[in-house]
Amino acid sequence: MNEQLQPLKKASRASKVGRSGTQDDIVYAHIFEAILEQRLAPGTKLSEEALGEIFGVSRTIIRRSLSRLAHEGVVLLRPNRGAVVASPSVDEARQVFFARRLVEKAITELAVEHASAEQLAELRQMVRDERDSFSRGDRGAGIRLSGEFHLKLAEAARNTPLISFQRSLVSQTSLIIAQYEGGNRSHCSYDEHTQLIDAIEARNLKLAVELMMHHMDHIDSKLNLDEESASDDLHAVFSHLMLGKKPTRG
Numbered sequence: 001m002n003e004q005l006q007p008l009k010k011a012s013r014a015s016k017v018g019r020s021g022t023q024d025d026i027v028y029a030h031i032f033e034a035i036l037e038q039r040l041a042p043g044t045k046l047s048e049e050a051l052g053e054i055f056g057v058s059r060t061i062i063r064r065s066l067s068r069l070a071h072e073g074v075v076l077l078r079p080n081r082g083a084v085v086a087s088p089s090v091d092e093a094r095q096v097f098f099a100r101r102l103v104e105k106a107i108t109e110l111a112v113e114h115a116s117a118e119q120l121a122e123l124r125q126m127v128r129d130e131r132d133s134f135s136r137g138d139r140g141a142g143i144r145l146s147g148e149f150h151l152k153l154a155e156a157a158r159n160t161p162l163i164s165f166q167r168s169l170v171s172q173t174s175l176i177i178a179q180y181e182g183g184n185r186s187h188c189s190y191d192e193h194t195q196l197i198d199a200i201e202a203r204n205l206k207l208a209v210e211l212m213m214h215h216m217d218h219i220d221s222k223l224n225l226d227e228e229s230a231s232d233d234l235h236a237v238f239s240h241l242m243l244g245k246k247p248t249r250g
Contacts, residue, residue, distance in 0.1 A: 027055050027065040030238065035074055035085070035171050036147045037140035038178040042087035046075065054238050072168040074175060086175055093176045093223070100169045101216050103162060104150070108196075108212045110157035112205045119156040123197050126152060131190040146189045147174055156200075173219075180223040192218065 021029075031051075034040045046066060048059045055062070066083045069075035076086050088096065115123075126149045133142035147170045154166040192215045199208035 023055075023057050023061050024064045024068070027051070027057060027061060028068050030055070031065065031069060032074075032171060033144060034238065035069075036144040036174050038143055038174055039140055040085050040178075042085050042175050042179045044085040046083040046085065048082065072171060074168070074171045086172070087179065088172065088176050090180075093180060096169060096172045096176060097216070097220055099165075100173055101213070103165050103169055104212050104216060105209055107150075107154050107157045107159075107162055107166065108200070108208050109205060110159055110162070111153055112200050112203055112208050114158045115153075115156035115200050119152070120197055120201050123149065123152055123156070123193070127190050127193045127197070130193070134190070143174065143177075146193070147171070149189075149193055177219070177223070189215070189218075 031040070031046075048062045048066075051062045052059050066075050066077065070077045070083070074086050075083050077083050126145055130142050130145040130149065133139075133145060150170050151163070151167060154163045157163075192211065196208060196211045196215065199211055
C-alpha cells in the first residue's frame with residue numbers, strides 16, 4: 001500500500017470512539033469500532049506486526065489491546081498461532097442471542113425506571129445520526145451507531161455490571177450478523193429505536209419490553225449461514241486512518 005499511517009496520536013483524531021486515553025485504549029477503540037461496523041470479518045488473523053505498523057505502536061501495546069478484546073469474547077487468542085477475530089458457531093450465536101435477550105429485557109426495565117431526560121435526548125440524537133448514516137449510504141456507521149444506541153441505553157439503566165455485559169454482547173452480536181446475516185440488508189432499527197425511546201419516556205414498562213423483544217426478533221429473523229460481508233484485510237479495514245506518512249513505533 002502506498003500510503004502509511006502517521007503516529008497513533010494523530011491517527012486517533014479520526015476515531016469515532018475512544019477519542020482519548022492511552023495508546024492501548026485508542027487501539028482497542030479502533031478495533032472495537034471496526035467490529036461494530038462489521039468491517040472485520042470473523043476469523044480474520046490479527047497480526048501483531050501488521051497492526052503495529054498500522055497504528056504506529058509496539059507489539060506490546062497491540063497485545064494488551066487484543067487481550068482486552070479477547071476478554072470481551074470478540075477476539076480469540078491462540079497459543080503460538082496469534083490472535084483472530086472470533087468466528088462464532090451457530091450454537092454459540094444462539095447462546096449469544098439468548099443472553100442478549102435477557103440483558104436487553106433487564107436494561108429496558110431499568111431504563112424505564114431510571115432514564116433521565118438528558119439521556120433520552122442523547123438517545124434521540126443517536127437515532128437521528130443512525131438514520132442519516134443509512135440515508136447517505138454509510139452502512140458501517142449506521143450499524144455502529146445502532147450498536148452504540150444499545151450501549152447508551154445500558155448506561156441509562158444505571159447498572160454497571162449490565163453495561164459491561166452489554167458491551168461484550170453487542171460486539172459479539174455484530175460479529176454474528178457479519179457472519180450470518182441474509183441477503184436482505186434493509187435496516188429499520190432507527191424506527192424501532194424511536195418507538196422504544198417513546199415508550200421509555202412514557203414510563204410504559206410493558207410496551208417498552210414488548211418493543212425491545214420485537215426488535216430482537218427482527219434482528220434474529222435476518223440471520224442465515226450463507227454470507228460473509230466483512231473483510232480480512234487489516235490495511236483495508238483501517239484505511240480511513242491512512243494519513244500519508246510512515247508510522248513511528250510507540
